[in-house]
Amino acid sequence: MANLKVSAVSPSILPAPATDGPQPDKLHTDSETYSRSILGPSYFTLSELNVAGSSMVPADPRQSQYIVASNETFTVSLKIKFNDSPLTRLLLCLGVNITANFGFEGFGANADEVDVAATIVTQKDVFEYVIEWTGTPEQAQLTAGLYEIGATVTVGPGSNPCAQYIFGYGYIEEVLMQVYPAAY
Numbered sequence: 001m002a003n004l005k006v007s008a009v010s011p012s013i014l015p016a017p018a019t020d021g022p023q024p025d026k027l028h029t030d031s032e033t034y035s036r037s038i039l040g041p042s043y044f045t046l047s048e049l050n051v052a053g054s055s056m057v058p059a060d061p062r063q064s065q066y067i068v069a070s071n072e073t074f075t076v077s078l079k080i081k082f083n084d085s086p087l088t089r090l091l092l093c094l095g096v097n098i099t100a101n102f103g104f105e106g107f108g109a110n111a112d113e114v115d116v117a118a119t120i121v122t123q124k125d126v127f128e129y130v131i132e133w134t135g136t137p138e139q140a141q142l143t144a145g146l147y148e149i150g151a152t153v154t155v156g157p158g159s160n161p162c163a164q165y166i167f168g169y170g171y172i173e174e175v176l177m178q179v180y181p182a183a184y
Helices: 086-093
Strands: 044-053 066-071 072-080 098-106 113-121 128-135 145-158 168-181
Touching: 044 066, 044 145, 044 168, 072 145, 072 168, 086 168, 098 128, 113 128
Parallel strands: 066 168
Antiparallel strands: 044 072, 072 128, 098 113, 098 145, 145 168
16 A cells, blocks of 8 residues: 655745736725716606597497598507606706607508697606697507507706706507598
């Protein structure tokens, strides 16, 4: 049987870890901390794109809000909700414009492509808004046909000289609406 000799290496003789150069000079203290996001993120979500006719005598009781006579008042709307952060609070307090461009894409030989827009102004400490456009298909120059509706949203600029920027864009789709000729 062979004699085995085992020896342990002392931690004191291990080489020191390598460094990439001298340590930086202290600026003011040993524990400086910098915040890269003092105001936090600001964002919004779009939801509840909707269209609703106003007829008390619907063309189809199951889908009356989506089937609209050419002279019937209807409303197209969406909801925009902002997060609650210091930066969002500041932007909303500045009175920023929010514009929703509702696009109606027509299907069929006589259905046109039409856009209508609605703008609101933000208010201090209000984080959720409904933006809506109300009118008749005739006012919007929608002819008889089927329409797919989507919306683009622009947040900004505002009337305050410190809010002269576009802060964000958004898109939401789709809801359908049928326009039929009104019996005058």
